[in-house]
Amino acid sequence: MFSVLATDSQSSARLGRMDLAHGTVETPIFMPVGTQGSVKTLHPREVEELGAQIILGNTYHLWLRPGHELVRDFGGLHKFTTWDKPILTDSGGFQVWSLAKLRKITEEGVRFNNHLDGSKMLLTPELSMEIQASLGSDIAMLFDECPPYPCDKDYAAKSLALTTRWARRCKAWTEKHQPRSGDGVQRHFGIVQGSIYADLREQSARELVDIGFDGYAVGGVSVGEPEEEMFRAIENAVPFLPHDKPRYAMGLGTPPQILEMIARGVDMFDCVMPTRVARHGMAFTLDGPIQIKNKVHERDERPLCETSPPHVAPFSRAYLRHLFRAGEILALRLLSYHNLHFYLRLVAGARQAIAAGNFLAFKDSFIRRYTQTDP
Numbered sequence: 001m002f003s004v005l006a007t008d009s010q011s012s013a014r015l016g017r018m019d020l021a022h023g024t025v026e027t028p029i030f031m032p033v034g035t036q037g038s039v040k041t042l043h044p045r046e047v048e049e050l051g052a053q054i055i056l057g058n059t060y061h062l063w064l065r066p067g068h069e070l071v072r073d074f075g076g077l078h079k080f081t082t083w084d085k086p087i088l089t090d091s092g093g094f095q096v097w098s099l100a101k102l103r104k105i106t107e108e109g110v111r112f113n114n115h116l117d118g119s120k121m122l123l124t125p126e127l128s129m130e131i132q133a134s135l136g137s138d139i140a141m142l143f144d145e146c147p148p149y150p151c152d153k154d155y156a157a158k159s160l161a162l163t164t165r166w167a168r169r170c171k172a173w174t175e176k177h178q179p180r181s182g183d184g185v186q187r188h189f190g191i192v193q194g195s196i197y198a199d200l201r202e203q204s205a206r207e208l209v210d211i212g213f214d215g216y217a218v219g220g221v222s223v224g225e226p227e228e229e230m231f232r233a234i235e236n237a238v239p240f241l242p243h244d245k246p247r248y249a250m251g252l253g254t255p256p257q258i259l260e261m262i263a264r265g266v267d268m269f270d271c272v273m274p275t276r277v278a279r280h281g282m283a284f285t286l287d288g289p290i291q292i293k294n295k296v297h298e299r300d301e302r303p304l305c306e307t308s309p310p311h312v313a314p315f316s317r318a319y320l321r322h323l324f325r326a327g328e329i330l331a332l333r334l335l336s337y338h339n340l341h342f343y344l345r346l347v348a349g350a351r352q353a354i355a356a357g358n359f360l361a362f363k364d365s366f367i368r369r370y371t372q373t374d375p
């Protein structure tokens with residue numbers, strides 16, 4: 001399912017290839033987020049022409065609306081959305097935390113009030129697996145608990161123990177209800193927890209690897225912790241994960257953070273940032289992010305960035321600023337398209353640099369230019 005094609009001599013960066021039910025994915029890879037099935041404001045064909053190889057769907061949202069049975073009856077999420085390349089679905093737990101009201105964690109699962117109609121809901125490891133099987137994603141994430149940041153060590157230890165018990169229940173469900181081998185099988189990724197505690201990160205990784213999954217995410221990061229805590233969480237987990245399985249850092253990050261994580265051996269990323277900040281006027285450029293609504297762009301005839309794709313390059317910053325301030329929907333689409341292109345081009349550049357053996361030089365020169373403030 002996953003093979004490492006090249007490793008960097010000066011860092012833990014590696015070039016990989018994942019063979020999934022709906023196609024092959026080269027790593028390191030960035031996964032655009034398609035929360036309700038769609039990558040916001042963009043047509044699936046646009047997402048494809050941008051070079052996206054795999055997108056992320058949110059189980060919580062799709063379960064609540066339109067319902068996983070409806071999606072199943074339409075042939076699964078690929079047919080329903082017409083996205084025919086790989087899809088990774090999350091398991092719903094984290095979204096319950098960030099969206100639902102009155103959540104309560106029990107051994108059984110998470111009880112909460114549906115944020116759409118207030119009805120009482122219960123999401124369990126087994127139901128999360130059933131929903132993701134109905135959606136038919138190529139990769140299903142296990143049902144875990146993401147501890148809040150900060151949390152004390154006792155809470156973190158109890159939380160990771162629950163996540164491990166839930167991981168066993170997820171595995172038991174898949175072994176009972178899904179085929180174990182064959183090209184079309186759904187893959188399952190465990191999620192390493194342990195908060196900011198190095199020994200708990202090791203324990204969580206070891207327990208999940210003992211159970212055995214197709215890949216491993218590092219969870220509990222990008223939840224408000226300082227950047228160095230995020231890097232340390234990865235550094236404390238990766239050594240205990242199999243070299244020949246994909247590693248996925250959930251929910252991050254900025255362009256420099258993604259390159260730093262690739263250097264630490266991470267293969268997969270998802271983040272709502274490129275599309276979310278686009279809808280608020282922020283565009284990524286090689287010299288750092290810009291806010292298109294700022295007056296400084298009023299008469300700037302340059303494109304957003306020298307690397308802007310042909311779909312966006314003809315538009316001046318002045319025109320894009322005008323569209324944004326006029327509330328034109330085209331502005332949201334062009335900035336979303338541009339920002340996703342920026343992220344996908346960044347990880348494509350990382351892949352090329354790893355293959356060429358100069359990833360650290362690539363990383364350092366990108367970060368130097370991106371973070372330097374204009375004199």
Ligand SMILES: CCNc1nc2cc3[nH]c(NC)nc3cc2c(=O)[nH]1
Binds near residue numbers: 223251
């Ligand atoms: C797959 C569901 N589980 C699960 N999702 C997550 C999603 C995240 N998204 C962010 N920052 C935006 N941190 C995350 C942590 C987790 C995590 O620890 N677990």
